Every structure is written in C-alpha cells, then in structure tokens.
C-alpha cells in the first residue's frame with residue numbers, strides 16, 4: 001500500500017518504536033539537539049505546525065506547550081498510538097500517513113519539521129516537494145538528520161558511500177538512507193527552499209565528541 005521502504009519502516013517502528021523512544025529519552029546528546037532546534041524557531045505561538053514522522057509525539061507536546069497548533073503524522077500505527085497515549089492531555093491531531101503523500105491541503109502550514117524521518121525515504125526530493133506543497137509561502141522547514149560525517153566515521157568510512165544501509169542499534173535492526181551534505185542542501189534548493197541556517201551541535205558527554213552527530217537545516221519555502 002505504501003511502497004517497500006515505507007512498509008519496512010512501519011514494520012520496524014511497530015516492533016521497536018517504544019524501545020527507540022526510550023533510548024532517545026536517555027540520550028544527553030539528543031536533549032542538547034532538541035534545545036538547539038527549538039532555539040532556532042523564533043515565536044511559534046499560534047503557528048500551524050506539521051511534525052512529519054512524529055514518532056511518540058515528543059516534539060508535538062513541546063510545540064503545544066509553546067502554544068502552536070500541532071499535527072503529527074507517522075507511518076507506524078504503534079507510534080501513533082504511543083503518541084496519542086503520551087499526549088492524551090494535549091490537543092494534537094495525529095494521523096497515520098506517509099510523509100511523501102500527506103492528507104493536507106496546499107499552503108496549510110507555517111512550519112514543517114522532519115526529525116529523523118527522511119532517512120527512510122529513497123526519493124528525498126519527492127518528500128521535500130510534499131513539504132513545500134503543504135507549506136505556506138515563506139513557511140519554514142526544519143530537517144534533522146544524523147550528520148553525514150557521523151555515518152562515515154561510525155559506519156562506512158567513506159563519505160561518498162550513500163544509499164540504503166542496514167545497521168543494529170541495541171535490539172533494533174533498521175535501515176537508513178545515507179546522504180551527503182551536498183545532497184541535502186541541493187535537494188532543498190532544487191525543490192524551492194532557501195537555506196537560512198545550518199547547525200552541527202557539538203556532542204556533549206560522550207567519547208565520540210570529535211565530530212557532529214546531528215545536522216539541522218532550517219530553510220524557507222520561497
């Protein structure tokens with residue numbers, strides 16, 4: 001129904017999504033990343049925001065606390081159930097959907113966030129095109145991905161080795177599409193986004209602090 005990669009992602013996160021979320025909640029570098037990401041968003045009060053690949057809804061909750069109107073989509077029904085459970089006291093519209101083909105109208109959102117969800121899509125530009133479609137003119141897109149340099153240092157030892165890779169994380173076996181910095185930036189530009197800011201948070205509390213773990217790209221739909 002959704003295509004091979006999306007079906008695989010759905011299966012993986014149905015099985016391991018809770019474990020993934022718990023391990024992220026214990027990760028000090030993730031907390032640091034989140035602080036930097038939210039500091040890049042100026043005033044979100046009253047803004048309509050889509051969290052594309054929302055997982056357990058952690059960002060959705062924070063954004064509602066910041067007085068935004070929030071929508072969360074995810075391919076995994078288990079993640080959406082977890083998000084609904086975690087956010088039961090919050091007014092958030094959660095739906096099961098592929099980020100490449102969302103149920104929203106053109107020009108609906110002020111902000112789209114994709115945190116670690118583009119990794120499961122082969123056709124990056126097609127997803128960015130969908131983000132651009134649902135964003136208002138001058139709407140902001142925040143793309144958060146594992147830093148391409150980290151992929152090289154930890155896994156491939158070759159910066160230019162891209163494409164689909166399988167790896168283990170504790171008990172979880174999952175895939176990511178590896179990409180270069182060039183591919184992220186050029187794909188955004190080709191789909192009509194202007195880059196506003198790039199952040200490469202310096203890791204904290206780890207022995208692997210000589211390279212960035214994450215990449216955040218803030219861009220605007222022109």
Ligand SMILES: C[S@@+](CC[C@H](N)C(=O)[O-])C[C@H]1O[C@@H](n2cnc3c(N)ncnc32)[C@H](O)[C@@H]1O
Nearest residue numbers: 009013053055074075076098099115116117120
């Ligand atoms: C690594 S988790 C990140 C979750 C959350 N954004 C976070 O930062 O903690 C990736 C999420 O993207 C979802 N996902 C993967 N492929 C997707 C797709 N094609 N459409 C929608 N969601 C997808 C997964 O189900 C999972 O919840």
